[in-house]
Amino acid sequence: MSIGNGAHWGPSGVQPVAVELRGVIKEYGSRQARVRALDGVSLAFPTGTWTAVMGPSGSGKSTLLHCAAGLEKVDAGQVLVAGANITNASAAELTALRRGRVGFVFQTFNLVSSLTAEQNVELPLKLAGARTSRREVRRVLEAVGLGDRTRHKPGELSGGQQQRVAIARAMVSRPAVLFADEPTGALDSKSARDVLALLETMVSGSGQTIVMVTHDPTVAASATTVVFLRDGQIVDSAIRPSAHEVAGRLARLEH
Numbered sequence: 515m516s517i518g519n520g521a522h523w524g525p526s527g528v529q530p531v532a533v534e535l536r537g538v539i540k541e542y543g544s545r546q547a548r549v550r551a552l553d554g555v556s557l558a559f560p561t562g563t564w565t566a567v568m569g570p571s572g573s574g575k576s577t578l579l580h581c582a583a584g585l586e587k588v589d590a591g592q593v594l595v596a597g598a599n600i601t602n603a604s605a606a607e608l609t610a611l612r613r614g615r616v617g618f619v620f621q622t623f624n625l626v627s628s629l630t631a632e633q634n635v636e637l638p639l640k641l642a643g644a645r646t647s648r649r650e651v652r653r654v655l656e657a658v659g660l661g662d663r664t665r666h667k668p669g670e671l672s673g674g675q676q677q678r679v680a681i682a683r684a685m686v687s688r689p690a691v692l693f694a695d696e697p698t699g700a701l702d703s704k705s706a707r708d709v710l711a712l713l714e715t716m717v718s719g720s721g722q723t724i725v726m727v728t729h730d731p732t733v734a735a736s737a738t739t740v741v742f743l744r745d746g747q748i749v750d751s752a753i754r755p756s757a758h759e760v761a762g763r764l765a766r767l768e769h
Contacts, residue, residue, distance in 0.1 A: 530561040531594075532691045532723035533582050538591035540577050540746075551577040553746035554591070559691065562721040564713065566734035568760065569743035570768045575727045576695065578743065582725060583616055583693045584608045596690035613642040617684030617692040621699035623676040625668040625683075631655060632664040635683045644687075654682040658712055674705025678712065685716070692716070694726040698733055710736045731760035742767055 540552040551574045559565050559582075567575050580586040581593060584600050592601045596615045600608060612618075625634045632651055639646045655664055658678040668676050677697065684692055694713070698706035714736060716722040726737060734740045735757040742750040744767045752759060 531558045532561045532596060533559040533725060534592075534594045535578070535582060536592040536594070538578075538581055538593065539589045540574075540581055540586065541589050551746050552581065552588075555746070555748055556591075557741065557748055559723060559725050561690075561723050562717065563739060564717045564724040564737040565726065566737035566740045567725065567727045567743065568729070568731075568734050568740060568764055570764075573743040573767075574746040575743055577746075579693055579695055579725065579727050583618065584611055613638065613644075614687055615690045617687065617689035619677070619680050619684050619692065619694040619697045621696040623668070623673075623680045623700075625676055625679060627668050630665045630667055631660060631671070631679045631682075634668070634679055635686050638683060639686060642687075651686060654686050655679070657685075658682045659708075672705065673701050674708050677701060677705070677709050681709070681712065685722075691723040691725060694724060696728055697726065698728070698730070706733070731764060732757040734760045 535555050535557045538552050538555045539550065541548055541550050543549045555578065567578055569575050577586070581588050582595070584593070584595065584603065588601060592599060594600065595611060598611070600611060603611065626637065629637065632648070632655065635655060636646045636651045652661065652664060655661055658681055660675060660678055660682065663671060663675060668679070671679065697713070698709055701709060710733065713724055717724060717738065728734050735755060738754065740752045740755055740760055741748055742763060749767065750763055752763065
């Protein structure tokens with residue numbers, strides 16, 4: 515992974531890229547109290563890789579995720595998702611992109627309590643007006659280990675199981691990239707390990723691209739690559755680091 519120019523060179527040339535940020539700038543606040551959350555970030559997320567984004571509080575992690583996913587407009591630079599330049603996309607185009615090309619998993623599961631696991635998974639398809647296939651819905655639930663929980667409602671599932679339903683819901687549209695914001699933050703250690711193992715299987719077995727924000731070095735160490743932000747800039751990266759190495763690099767950035 516290249517920090518400077520956003521290109522990723524693999525052993526046999528340029529590796530396909532699922533998401534790319536080119537010189538992205540994002541600012542918040544009024545003219546008198548302007549804050550630059552992202553300061554010229556250029557970064558590529560190659561297809562079939564799992565990238566963890568880390569940094570001190572206020573470093574720009576969540577802003578990077580939101581801009582890369584098309585949830586927020588950038589002030590300068592370009593954002594490309596699955597080969598499409600979404601920098602100046604309309605609200606309707608961004609909505610279509612989020613429904614068809616990207617998936618989201620958050621710390622809060624955001625499941626509808628009155629719906630079964632199966633109904634929660636098929637809900638975004640119905641909202642998008644897409645044809646729903648019960649076979650496909652059950653396939654993704656089986657893939658996350660919940661083939662025997664299709665008719666269970668969220669209140670009948672553990673936290674880890676609810677997060678797996680949320681992952682199945684994100685994956686049912688076969689997105690080019692899955693964005694995860696603290697996906698294990700609300701889970702106990704065993705459930706967290708189960709969810710991380712599932713994400714690893716999605717990358718290694720299915721070639722899924724995952725971009726994940728986390729504050730936990732152990733969680734970050736599960737990823738293919740870890741990138742570190744400080745003051746809105748990418749300042750470091752590591753390939754398959756240990757949790758101890760991640761913690762050490764993060765500690766240096768916080769001082």
